[in-house]
Amino acid sequence: MLKISNLTKRYGSGDPVLKELNLTVEGDQLTSVIGSSGAGKSTLLRCINRLVEPTSGSIELNGTEFTALNRRELRVARRRIGMVFQSFNLIDRLTVMENVQVGRLGYISTWAALTRRYPREDIRHAYELMERVGIAHYANRRADELSGGERQRVGVVRALMQRPEILLADEPTASLDPKTSEQIMTLLRDLASELKLPVIINIHNVTEAKEFSDRIVGMRYGRIIFDGQPDKLTNAEMDEIYAGVPAMDRAEVGAVA
């Protein structure tokens, strides 16, 4: 169970990007976070594994308080959170297998990492997962030889190799064409239920979000203004999430504060 409470993030001395945000995700739910650009979706996701350092608040994953960890502890704890990126973030010049094994880097010795002698268990796991997403025959190909959809599958397998307790996906389909994008969303939904894994997805495409999610969270300017099942998301609420002038919201915050 991931429990975020009173999370605030402020870059420099500007307005906070996340404002006293609360969110709890559990079970094998697929939760989509929607909202216009600049709403703080990406910052929220990166605050969870502290790729972005939160300003204040608490992030608790299955009993571990992430904001209290020092660097070494954080490194160990991050292995429990899988992450999938918009631009895949693969290492182009390495093979698919090496990219996938990156998910296990935290667990193997430096020597094994250097010589690419991965543990048998990890290799078997990698082949199973690659077969599951349909890229097993690419194991020896270089990552930059693959198409966008295939590259994102590598990204997903890399995250799953960590045997994560939760999966975060930051706009996983934004760089893909509509058909591939749908395939990746289907894959993420199926994996969530197969692996009993809570998944949080940042997504722009509301239609996709409604079709694939168990729960939708609508954000505007650092706050959650909608949280519920996809069919509860009405047009009025959509308008509220995607409309609005930033200045007005900021002013409102100023008045409250």
Next chain:
Amino acid sequence: MSMAKDSWRKPPFIANPLIRYGLYGAILIYVGLTLATLPIDWERVSDGMRRAQRIFSGAFPPSFERSGLLIDGFLESLKIAILATVGGILLSVPLAFMAARNIAIKPVYLLGRGIIIVARSFHPVIVAIIFVKAVGFGPFAGALTLVVYSIGFVAKLLAERIEEIDFGQVEAMRSVGAGFIATLAYAVVPQIMPRLVGLGIYQLDSNLRASAVVGIVGAGGIGATLANAFGRYDYDFALAITMVIVGVILVSEAISGFIRKRIA
């Protein structure tokens, strides 16, 4: 789901194992043999360490007492560099046209390329020794050396630029009946001018560096001052000269980088 494999090896860089291990072996044998046959005389080295200590203790603190000599040496290096750059560019322009495949006829092209290759192949110090023997000690030999050095660099890159020009402009000039010189002046020169100016400034900077070296073999400039100081065991003065050389090189690199950025 089929039974998954549990072993994986990274595909090797060279697929054929015979060639792969052969290559590794050859490299290993080469490095091993050359290292083993290095004539390192450890006694001489330990002796040399004492000598190095003497050099360094003699060099500290650096002495700027004869700064007059130092400034004279530098001004001479600067003059050598300026004259060599100007002379080098004047010679490079026609040479570059000779060595451009799209402008020159084949025999002229080969001659131009040949001259450039010869000019590039010899280290300035070797060229300097020859010139010192031919025209005597002093800055003139240095300037000649750096002219050759400049040709090797400027003419080569300029020729490459000429080969890349947009030939449509040349055809346009020819179609209105312009002569060879007019074609060059209107269709080619404007296209290569920015590169030429950039190369000139860069070459001035590298000539200044090189002039500090060719002086060591008698071709004038600060290098001659340095060689003299070293030869007379004035290590403190030698260190001072080296420090100033490093400083001037850094400053001139910064200036030339700045100007080239402004031009580009």
Next chain:
Amino acid sequence: MMNTQPLQQTLDHWSRFTLRQRLMRYGGLALTLLVVAWALSSIDVIWEWVWDAPAQMGDLFGRMMPPDPSNLPSILEAIWQTVNIATLATLFAVLVSLPVAYISAQNTTPNRVTLWIGRFILVSSRSVNTIIWALLFVAIFGPGIVAGIVAIMFRSIGFLGKLLGEAIEEIEQKPVEALEACGASRFKIVLYAIVPQVMPAFFAVSILRWDINLRESTVLGLVGAGGIGMILQGAIDTFNWPEVAMVLLTILALVVFGEVVSSYLRKKIL
């Protein structure tokens, strides 16, 4: 400026540059001429020698003809030595330059202090010429090939380190972020996200430097640091011009050989 003038007045007049541009150009030209005039008038040159130079050069080249191959075996041996100096020195310099590049790249250096140490190493290595390094190391190791190798190596570290450092600074940060998210250690991030990205630059720069070092190694002998330069110096000192010509021809062949090999390697590896 053009736009403010009435159109009729400008119709029969055209110039490529504005007044300001033209002034700048003439100013630049005048300044160049002035500097050249200053250099010419004050340089310490005996002008009779200058007018005499073409004749002297012709005379020298006349005496070089025909090149004398009788000493070819020892020349070839010295060339082999020169190749060894360049190759070994490049090899060692590459090894040493890796950590230097790592600490002098802004995105990988551990802290400010190491950054400045790295930059200091690069600058001092690059600014001191090979010949000056060679003078120093001949004094330490005594005349011979060892001093040459160390001199070339010291000079190459700066070159390699600077270019590799720049390559490290230009890498894509995204894979690094992904590895951080996986909880990989600093060293493994370097191994998996930085090394593969820098690899092509690493080979290109090493090959380029080997090519340059081949040229640099030919002059080491002039200050006693081994290689073909020793034979060249000996021949010049004894006024054995035909042999000098032979040595020069061999150096030419060596340099062309180096260029062929390095362009072959570049094509093969990259």
